[in-house]
Amino acid sequence: MAGRPHSRPRLIDVAAQAGVSMATASRALASREGVSERVAARVRDVAAELGYVANPHARTLAGGPTSVAGLLVYEIGDPYFSEIASGVVGTAAEHGWSVQISHTERDSRAEAAQIRLMRAHRVGAIIVAGSGYVDPAMEAEVARELDAFQETGGRAVVIGRHHLRCDAVLPDNSAAAASVAEHLLELGHRRLAVVAGPRHLNTVTDRLGGVRSAVAARGLDPDDMPVAYVPFTREGGRAGAAQILEQHPGTTAILALNDAMATGVLSVLRERGVAVPAEVSVTGFDDIQVAQDLAPALTTARLPMSEMGVAAFELALRPPVSRPRRKPTSHGLVVRDSTAPPA
Structure with a gap:
């Protein structure tokens, strides 16, 4: 009698072989807080041995966040934002996340709409890159969307913004x-x-x-x-x-x-x-x-634009705190051929 076809390994199989709960196995594979590095390493080793691959679509259907980060930039073709995106995407990949990128052309209403769409897709984190506004009222709708996202367990980080209640990377x-x-x-x-x-x-x-x-x-x-x-x-x-x-x-x-x-x-x-x-x-x-x-x-x-993207994603991986973190960046003067003493 022919044997049963080999089925794909499940999270419960990884957890059982690693000797941990399914919740611990899930957190370890998503690189989330609350699991020691020793236990997380064992879970990853077992997952690799079994050939287990997480199914983010199934996690979304189950109502939980996915290991997908949403990145909002003003214009992905702008080198400033493409270099930031490079830092975000590279670091996300190192942690087993993927990144969904949207651009908003410096329109706060478009930003709010994109954040709502990302929330509907149950992303695990949202990173908003680019200047905020002198008048906080201009980004009030964005603030409400990010607050609601964080209240349901999402992680939000901004780059170059002063008024939003979330962790921030602030260029000097x-x-x-x-x-x-x-x-x-x-x-x-x-x-x-x-x-x-x-x-x-x-x-x-x-x-x-x-x-x-x-x-x-x-x-x-x-x-x-x-x-x-x-x-x-x-x-x-x-x-x-x-x-x-x-x-x-x-x-x-x-x-x-x-x-x-x-x-x-x-x-x-x-x-x-x-x-x-x-x-x-x-x-x-x-x-x-x-x-x-x-x-x-x-x-x-x-x-350090790429490093700003790295720092933003690393903040997104950290647990929330009562007072949002502020991470300043460095700067440098680069003197080339376009400047000289006046004639």
């Missing part, structure tokens, strides 16, 4: 921007102008605040420094550069508050025959990979 925007401005001031520039992003974003406020503090520390009036508020894009940088050249022709240095805008600034200066850095110095912010390949190579403030 103000100090990094100050370091760029100080570099230009040390070169001898006194006629600075800023190409900033939208004024309602916290990131813009923080970075512009760092520039203004550095200018004030040199005894200059920051209110005399022109600021062009434009979209946080290459095309925004082009519009900002054109505005500054037309309204403030004596400017000797332009600080773009992200590298994408800096590429737009450089393109306008090149089209108009303005030599960089002989006539105008240009700086960026973030140090995306392409910054070093521009002509001239871009002086910029470096943020």
Whole structure:
């Protein structure tokens, strides 16, 4: 008589052979808190020996969270966000998680809608990357969705946001921007102008605040420094550069508050025959990979974008606490060919 076909191993089989409860086996395989590393290692070894593979769809049907993280970014094609996503995805894979990525184009209503959709899919964690808003009311709906998600056991982490009640990774925007401005001031520039992003974003406020503090520390009036508020894009940088050249022709240095805008600034200066850095110095912010390949190579403030993604996912794996954690990041000044003393 033929034997029964070999059936796929189940979680109960792993738990029985490892000598633990099903709950402990589940937590161990999902890399969740509450299981010692010795026990978790034994469970993983047994699962590997039996050929057990978790079925996240079955877990969803059972009403529990999955080992899937939702990542919200403004635009996945933006190098800033793609580098953050790389850190999130790589770390998630190391812990046996997968990542669902959505982009929202800096629309808080779209963010809230995506969070609702992720909650419906019972993701185990949600990470929101990108600037918050100066007015907390603009992200009130997002705050309600994340609060509800956490109240039902989900883990939420944000990157670069101040007002939401969850763990956060906070880039050092103000100090990094100050370091760029100080570099230009040390070169001898006194006629600075800023190409900033939208004024309602916290990131813009923080970075512009760092520039203004550095200018004030040199005894200059920051209110005399022109600021062009434009979209946080290459095309925004082009519009900002054109505005500054037309309204403030004596400017000797332009600080773009992200590298994408800096590429737009450089393109306008090149089209108009303005030599960089002989006539105008240009700086960026973030140090995306392409910054070093521009002509001239871009002086910029470096943020550890991939590491920010790693830190956010690692926070998502930790148990919640009554007071949300705040993890600051480092920054660095990268001096390249786009800056020089004023003529």
